[in-house]
Amino acid sequence: MPIDPGLRRLALRTLLAAFAGKSAPDWALALLSEGLAGHTLFGANIAEPVQVAALTAQLRSVRADVLIAIDEEGGDVTRLAHRTGSPYPGNAALGAVDDPDLTRTVYAAIGTDLAAAGINLDLAPTVDVNTADDNPIIGTRSFGADPLRVARHAAAAVAGLQSTGVAACAKHFPGHGATLADSHLELPTIDAPLSVLRERDLPPFAAVIAAGTQAIMTAHIRVPELTGSGPATFSRAVLTDLLRDEYAFQGAVITDALEMKGAAGAAGGIGRAAVLALAGGADLLCIGARVDLALVEEVAAEIVAGVGDGRLSLSRLEEAAERNAAMASWTQQPVAATPHDGALGYAAARRAVRVEGSLVELTEPLVVQLESGHSIAEGRVPWGLKPHLNGTEQVSVVPAEASPEALAARAGLRPIIVVGRHTHRAEATRALIESLAASHTVAVVEMGWPSVWRPAGARAFVTTYGASHANGRAAAEALGLTAAR
Template sequence: MPIDTGLRRLALRTLLAAFDGPAAPPWALRLLDDGLAGHTLFGSNVAEPAQVARLTAELRAARADTLIAIDEEGGDVTRLAHRTGSPYPGNAALGAVDDVDLTRTVHAAIGADLVEAGVNLNLAPTVDVNTADDNPIIGTRSFGADPALVARHVAAAVDGLQSTGVAACAKHFPGHGATVADSHVGLPTVHAPLATLRVRDLPPFAAAVTAGTKAIMTAHIRVPALTGADPATFSRATLTGLLRRECGFGGAIVTDALEMRGAADTAGGIGPAAVHALAAGADLLCLGARVDRTLVESVAAEIAAATRDGRLPLARVEDAAERTAALAASAPPAAGPVGSGTRDPARLGYPAARRAVRVEGSLHDITDPLVVRLTSDPSIAEGRVPWGLRPHLNGTEQLDVGGAADPTPDSILVRAGTRPIVVVGRHLHRSPRARALVGALAATHPVVVVEMGWPSAWRPAGVRAFLTTHGASRANGYAAAEALGLAV
């Protein structure tokens, strides 16, 4: 049966699509004219500031009230600075500093960058309380493990970001911080009673609501006590009951990417996932990064069919479209003047990251070391963004280690000679190979460890010092190099 044009347009008004490349393909523009809510920008869409501003202007020319979204969290998750690393420290570093004025200032700077780029919806901040040390997807994206600390910084982040006119989207409801699995690749389960969620995970969302966040993103996680067998994204008890009625949130409920396996595999595809999410109370459906016209049309057809056959009440889809339109109406209409693309990191990002550095032990006499960076695979949320000390080193040699044919500890010691060794890594405690390497080097040589991931209790025996940055952004890398006396 051909899709009803009115239902198709209504369905499109609930969808946030995407496309590949630095310019919008014709189909992406035509769909905006047909009613599509908007597009999300990813790293592949970003080359340099003037190009991004041209791209967003092109999207707005197709329809003025287009939503243009991005994941610009600062810290380890950046799209605008995906080629160099973010000039700002991320949430874990800001939480470690615990200065809400600084958090507000950093997020206002991120918002100013987005206004300059022509982006009006930031899929940030991450407001999850990271209570699982080995959480593979949240980690340094979180302000911390204490609900009260996270809540006060969430309020500051939302206030700072939205002071620029960019809409904030607090994520991931009802809290992704206690998971030890990644919802990009499966459906994590949190075995906790609702009473635990109320004291551990929900306070930051309450703070975001009080601060006036314009959107909240759902999590593809299962909490049996709340969601039953479904992910929160498909749970009416979670979205309509807990978030709308109990938490009093009146803005737009946005889904995490429906292409993620925690959603798509559970529902039997992205189209059915969209129907389940709308029925539960979601308003704006992120399809993901791998999107083309065929996918968008198939999802719109699935929503229209569900509306016709009664699986999805027409009033629910109309309500979702109205909330999405209200979100777009509240956002800046156009890009600001194009400048550097980011604020001067020497004035804000680097000093902020410096305040988050923690040093245990002595950095005395770490002169002309060999820097050994232990490479690691990024999370899907982070992507392949440069990290480490290399851009900031004053001629110091760096050796990258992380493959099957990597040098042995003995060969690294020979290469170092009489120089001390600085080992740099992320989540080093999770890797038996990394722990063994550090132990072997420190047994006979002066070694300093720089941890740029989520802090852990692991402290290797025999090291001269242990330095924690609380993140791996470009700003964090500079702060570490500066603390070691190696910065340019």
């Protein structure tokens, strides 16, 4: 049965698609002419600034008000700098410095970079309060574990970003910071009463609403008291009763990627997830990164079917489309470009470095980088000290497979600097570091979310609060390992 073209166009106005490649395929352009709200760019779409600007101009040539979105958080989550690492520290480092003016300035610089590339919607900042040290998906993306600190930096980040004409999208409502599971892979549960969320997780969202954020992103998390057995992304109690009615948010509600297990897995498919999200109160639906024409048409058809069979009201669909159009219109307001110092992020990262113990007797060391995995949000982005070293030898090892005796022998009389992320999490990592410290002068550089663990026998413990290119340079400078500049 043919799909009503008016309803199809209305459904497309609620969708953020994506595509592979450094230029837009014909189908991605055709959908924009048919009403598609926009596209999200990922690392696979990014080569260098001139190419990105040409790509966004190509999209905008079809429709001036297209939404072009990206996950550019600075720190460990970067798309523009996915080949080298971000020139900005991330939220954890900014929270550690605790200078809201610095946070505002850094986010204004990020916004300036995005605007120059033709991108008008940043799926940032992350405003989750990271209360779980072993959170596998938030961590250094958070400004910290204190709700009030996170709130003041969240507001500053939104103000800085939006001063450049780039819409901010604060995430992940109602708070992803207490989870011990990754919603890309499963549906995490936060079994806490609403009273706890009000004190712990929701203050930053109140702050970004007051700061005028254009958008807020949903979390694919289950909060039984509010969401029952499903995720917040589908919950009217979360998106309408709490966010709209109680917190008076008037902007666009954007879903996290519906392809994630926390959404598609809970709904039985991306199309069904789209209908449930819209019915719950979401406006703009991120389909995900692996998108083609067939998937977009499938999702649009399911939305149209949802209107037909009563799962979704026509007025709710129209409301969602109008909110998205209003945000797109906001991004078209002229804003004067403000150039920034390219060294800004590196200076900010230096301010975040914390040193415990003594860095003396660490000259001419052997640097041992502990290989670690990456979250889906981060992707495979280079990290560590190697790009900044002045000829210092570095080896990379897998902690569970490494021989402390072999590493000690390789170091000889030299001190050892161990560089890792989340070094406290694995027993093999902790054992390797403490074994090396028993025979050598050892310093540890922690580039992930810090914990209270400190290795026995280590001479120094250096915390960077992130693993961006800027964080790596700051650590290398603190250790005296950088070449003369």
